[in-house]
Amino acid sequence: MKYITWSARETSNLGRELAARLKGGEVVCLYGNLGSGKTTFISGVVNYFRPKTRVLSPTFIIVRHYRFDKAPVKNLFHADLYRLDNKSSIKSLGLVEYWSDPHSVFLMEWADKMAGQLPEKRIDISFRITGRDRREIIYGKTDK
Ligand SMILES: Nc1ncnc2c1ncn2[C@@H]1O[C@H](COP(=O)(O)OP(=O)(O)O)[C@@H](O)[C@H]1O
Ligand SMILES: [Mg+2]
Secondary structure (H helix, E strand, O other): OEEEEOOHHHHHHHHHHHHHHOOOOOEEEEEOOOOOOHHHHHHHHHHHHOOOOOOOOOOOOOEEEEEOOOOOOOEEEEEEOOOOOOHHHHHHOOHHHHOOOOOEEEEEEOHHHHOOOOOOOOEEEEEEEOOOOOEEEEEOOOOO
16 A cells, blocks of 8 residues: 655654554554654654654654553554664564563564564555655555
């Protein structure tokens, strides 16, 4: 499935649409260059569960945890692997433990840094900059 968005708002709305379908236990892997809209999309997901939440890329702390009262998703983990460059440091984060919980959703930017260690059952979303405000968002991983 391929979408074109023409503003950050449209991209975050796509995130909301995904959020509405989440039941807990999902691992969502986001791929794409800096500025392609990954964090914007995730802010849509978070704001579906908890409106008016400011979402920043967890670049330095690696994983951010949001807790919601609203069932069925109780926790959302937002990871950004951008700054990680060796496989063992990624492994030592123990991310795998986060994504075994059926009440949690795990979203990961730069998931390609963990290629080979990702769960087989996951949602892949690729982001591409195709104009100043235009982004191509593809469900299912592409090679680009
Ligand atoms: N269609 C669009 N979708 C998402 N972001 C857009 C779009 N058009 C412009 N932007 C801008 O591009 C930037 C995307 O940043 P961000 O979501 O942090 O990207 P990433 O997390 O992939 O590095 C933001 O400054 C946003 O306002
Ligand atoms: Mg980001």
